[in-house]
Amino acid sequence: MSSCLHDDGNPRRGNSRSRLPGxxxxxxxxxxxxxxxxxxxxxxxYAVYSASSRGYQVHRxxxxxxxxxxxxxxxxxxxxxxxxxxxxxxxQADPNVCPKPAGRLRGIVIQEGGPANGNPRLFPQxxxxxxxxxxxxxxxxxxxxxxxxxxQAGATGAPFPANEDxxxxxxxxxxxxxxxxxxxxxxxxxxxxxNFQNRLITLQSPLPTAVPPDFCGVQGLGVGLEVNVVGYVxxxxxxxxxxxxxxxxxxxxIDGSDPALSRVVPRSAVRVAEYVADLAFLDFTLxxxxxxxxxxxxxxxxxxDLQATGNxxxxxxxxxxxxxxxxxxVMLTTRTQEEDEAFPFVARATRNDPLDSYEVxxxxxxxxxxxxxxxxxxxxxxxxxxxx
Numbered sequence: 142m143s144s145c146l147h148d149d150g151n152p153r154r155g156n157s158r159s160r161l162p163g164x165x166x167x168x169x170x171x172x173x174x175x176x177x178x179x180x181x182x183x184x185x186x187y188a189v190y191s192a193s194s195r196g197y198q199v200h201r202x203x204x205x206x207x208x209x210x211x212x213x214x215x216x217x218x219x220x221x222x223x224x225x226x227x228x229x230x231x232x233q234a235d236p237n238v239c240p241k242p243a244g245r246l247r248g249i250v251i252q253e254g255g256p257a258n259g260n261p262r263l264f265p266q267x268x269x270x271x272x273x274x275x276x277x278x279x280x281x282x283x284x285x286x287x288x289x290x291x292x293q294a295g296a297t298g299a300p301f302p303a304n305e306d307x308x309x310x311x312x313x314x315x316x317x318x319x320x321x322x323x324x325x326x327x328x329x330x331x332x333x334x335x336n337f338q339n340r341l342i343t344l345q346s347p348l349p350t351a352v353p354p355d356f357c358g359v360q361g362l363g364v365g366l367e368v369n370v371v372g373y374v375x376x377x378x379x380x381x382x383x384x385x386x387x388x389x390x391x392x393x394x395i396d397g398s399d400p401a402l403s404r405v406v407p408r409s410a411v412r413v414a415e416y417v418a419d420l421a422f423l424d425f426t427l428x429x430x431x432x433x434x435x436x437x438x439x440x441x442x443x444x445x446d447l448q449a450t451g452n453x454x455x456x457x458x459x460x461x462x463x464x465x466x467x468x469x470x471v472m473l474t475t476r477t478q479e480e481d482e483a484f485p486f487v488a489r490a491t492r493n494d495p496l497d498s499y500e501v502x503x504x505x506x507x508x509x510x511x512x513x514x515x516x517x518x519x520x521x522x523x524x525x526x527x528x529x
Contacts, residue, residue: 199510202477206416206512210475213390213414214514217376217471220270220392224248225522227273228319228371230464232329235528239326239357240349244400246271246317246329248463248523251422251444251455255378256388258418260500262489265420266444267377269395269402272522274374276302276311282320285363288333288344290318292368305337312342315396315406316372320348320363324356329371331398342368345398373397375405376413378420386501390414390473402457418499418511419474426468427453433527438467443493464528472515482507 167175224230230248232238238246248271255265281299283291295301302308312318312335320328331345349358359366373395381387394409395402425447430437439453447453454461476499486500486508498508 199477199481202479203510203512206475206477206510207514209414209416210473210512210514213417213475214471214473214516216392216413217268217390217473218516218518220272220274220374220376221249221268221469221471221518222520223272223274223277223522224270224520225272225526227277227279227369228271228522229327229329230466230520230523230526230528231462234462234464235327235526237325237327237526238329240328242317242329244398246397247457247461248272249455249466249520250402250457250461250463252457253444255420256380258386258388258500259503260418260488262492262494263419263496264492265378266422267375267420268422269373269375271371271373271397273369273371275313275316275370275372278369280368282363282366282368283340285320285348285359285366288330288347290320290342290344290348290363290366290368292340292342294340301340302337308337309335311370313370313406315394315398316370317397318342318344319367319369319371320359321367322351322356322359323365326351326357328358332370373402375402376420378417381415387415388417390417390420414473414475416476416478416509417473418476418509419472419496419513421472421474422469423472423515424468424470424517425453425455425466427465428467428524428527429453429465431529433529464523464526466520467524468517468519470515470517472513474511474513476501476509476511478509480505480507480509484508484510 225248229235229238229246232242232246250269252267253264254267278300281293283293292301293299302311312332314332314334316332317329318332328349332342333345334343351358351360375393375395377391378388379391381389390413392411392413394406396404396406423443425441427439428436429439441447447455452460453465455463474496480501484507486498496511499511501509
């Protein structure tokens with residue numbers, strides 16, 4: 142026979158490694174290769190997913206910081222632009238204010254001072270504003286005698302609050318009642334209490350009486366005086382006691398009877414923006430012409446530049462001249478809620494450099510991302526008064 146037989150009597154195959162019927166499958170080498178390729182694919186998919194997820198989280202947090210910055214800046218700009226409206230930029234220098242109130246009224250005060258945050262060369266500022274923030278309506282008096290002012294009723298055609306809640310919201314104690322007589326002299330007196338039913342506003346001190354030829358004060362029964370409410374609000378950065386390292390932009394009403402402007406009206410604080418990193422004011426535009434006949438514009442970049450002049454101050458000193466201010470830039474910086482390990486903290490080189498990162502917790506790696514928004518704000522009420 143030409144073919145050899147195995148012991149089992151079957152003819153020898155040409156290839157001893159060929160699979161027998163019923164033994165089809167993958168070899169160990171093929172399984173290992175397939176497993177390695179699958180692992181590479183899985184790792185690649187996971188890496189793409191992880192990067193996309195992380196990018197989405199960063200984008201979401203940055204978007205949240207942008208929303209906080211935009212909302213906070215809008216509120217700030219609105220109130221800064223109202224500084225001095227239906228009021229005065231500086232009662233001491235304003236010839237229309239007569240007699241002078243016991244405490245000097247200032248249209249704007251900017252000061253340094255904020256919560257300790259562990260970030261070097263970061264010095265937040267605060268701003269205190271004087272104006273008609275609660276109502277921009279001018280009312281009229283039916284009588285003004287002693288320390289009591291009665292407003293004309295809405296039935297007479299004169300403006301009057303629609304209901305008791307609105308009346309109490311406007312004529313609140315701690316604010317000033319501004320009264321303007323026929324000779325355009327203005328009187329500012331602190332409000333003690335108010336009564337909607339009687340349309341009555343009680344002041345902390347008696348109204349001044351005009352005695353010709355001095356027309357400062359109220360003549361006769363004080364009928365037809367222009368009446369509106371003005372007062373102080375302050376924007377500052379404050380630590381949130383509920384969360385470590387969290388700083389908020391807070392708006393508070395300030396009791397104007399305190400010359401130091403340090404007494405906050407109870408229950409007046411409102412959180413305007415959360416996770417705030419910095420608040421600063423820049424590019425101060427001033428009219429330094431003392432004659433007030435020909436505008437002489439000067440621009441000073443920072444609060445330090447104002448202080449260096451010695452005569453262009455916006456603080457609580459006797460030398461302050463808020464009436465010279467015509468415009469300024471408001472800059473608000475917010476941060477992401479969480480620190481990113483992949484985003485290293487880089488300290489500012491100087492206090493006026495951009496704030497690119499924010500250190501929330503020095504014990505943790507990385508830092509929070511920041512968003513900065515700025516807007517130029519004009520002070521039209523200061524320009525209209527043009528006080529020397």
